[in-house]
Amino acid sequence: MAAQIKAPVNMSQANIRKPQLINKIEGHSDDVNMAIITPQEEGVITASDDRTVRVWLKRDTGQYWPSICHTMQCAASCIDFNAETRKLFVGLENGTICEYQVADDYNKMNHVRDYLGSVRSLAWDDERSLLFSASFDQSIIVWDIGGRQGTAFELQGHHDRVQSVVYASSSKQLLSAGDDCILAIWDMDVKRQETPDWAESDMCQKCNSPFFWNVKTMWEMKTIGVRQHHCRHCGKAICAKCSQNKSTIPVMGYEYEVRVCDQCHSDLSDEDRAPMATFHDTKQSVTFMSLDSTRKQLLTVGKDRVIKVAANSVVCPKCDQAPRLKSDSLLVLSS
Structure with a gap:
């Protein structure tokens, strides 16, 4: 069945006028x-x-x-x-x-x-x-x-x-x-x-922990690599340990909480949020x-x-x- 438009119940029948087709465009x-x-x-x-x-x-x-x-x-x-x-x-x-x-x-x-x-x-x-x-x-x-x-x-x-x-x-x-x-x-x-561009790095730009693809540094430091994240406020490449907080950043358009580094989380004031x-x-x-x-x-x-x-x-x-x-x-x- 074709779609039907239900008019408001309070509208009088005298005010209802049927739309008239004046032209068609095809091509x-x-x-x-x-x-x-x-x-x-x-x-x-x-x-x-x-x-x-x-x-x-x-x-x-x-x-x-x-x-x-x-x-x-x-x-x-x-x-x-x-x-x-x-x-x-x-x-x-x-x-x-x-x-x-x-x-x-x-x-x-x-x-x-x-x-x-x-x-x-x-x-x-x-x-x-x-x-x-x-x-x-x-x-x-x-x-x-x-x-x-x-x-x-x-x-x-x-x-x-x-x-x-x-x-x-x-x-x-x-x-x-x-x-x-x-x-x-x-x-x-x-x-x-x-919003800032996301930085490229093989290591956390806060604590210098190597990311999991940085095999050479992992071998030299005798450690396991960590996953890379990015701070939405400064754009730096960081690990999970250095970004344990989230925050809204309305001036950058983030109206819900996003990952930020610990430093940026401290720098952001209530007014900034x-x-x-x-x-x-x-x-x-x-x-x-x-x-x-x-x-x-x-x-x-x-x-x-x-x-x-x-x-x-x-x-x-x-x-x-x-x-x-x-x-x-x-x-x-x-x-």
Whole structure:
């Protein structure tokens, strides 16, 4: 049986109007993963498993015809477009984010640069030129494309795949959700620090114990090698004995406790551990979100085939209030 949308019980029949089909766009040879309407032009941008990204413009005949058909290196899983700057970001299945500049007449898209990451969803901060990408490896990457090109900040707070991200420019908050049934609200109006590169060493950089692959030093010291770990705060290669503590590091995006060396654990203060994000139970595994910042409403699509509309979803960055669900605004898809 086809899916049905159950209207709110309080809605009068007189206010119900059947949606009218005004056009259909066909032409992709494989699944279409995402489609968005261009705000300042009668057009649509689509991404498909057939490896193409297409821009469709409405012609005088009333039909949509492709003005751009760009072939990617692999299937395009998601797209994000900013009408003001005409920047188009395409997330590919191989973990690459491609940035394009779309021409004023929508007849050409020029490749700018690529970014690496396991991409499921994209969001864009136009004011500060920050690109947010949701990843299957439970992390969110913040790409600083504006002021410091190439800089990437990580946000670690989920414990399963991050399926969707949306950005609220008015409050400078990033909202993320995924398979762990958690809605995270990240304060992006704070100074964040890039995670350090992990050091390479054959010995613990704290106590000089050899790691288990350092056979020569193990023989000379007449000892058994130890397993290598890394401090998430300083990036040094350390052993388990020198990293017996864990700590949150919100400035680096770690909102849950991670391994740190004993020295860094002593150096981190309670102020350094103060959270920069709040987490709320969505009671569903979220696959997609859409945000209306003006009306402060957040729409979530779940794997349980339930679409929820949450009110007051954009809260003060310092507030700990969870989004309030409007029971009379639930759209339930039943099969």
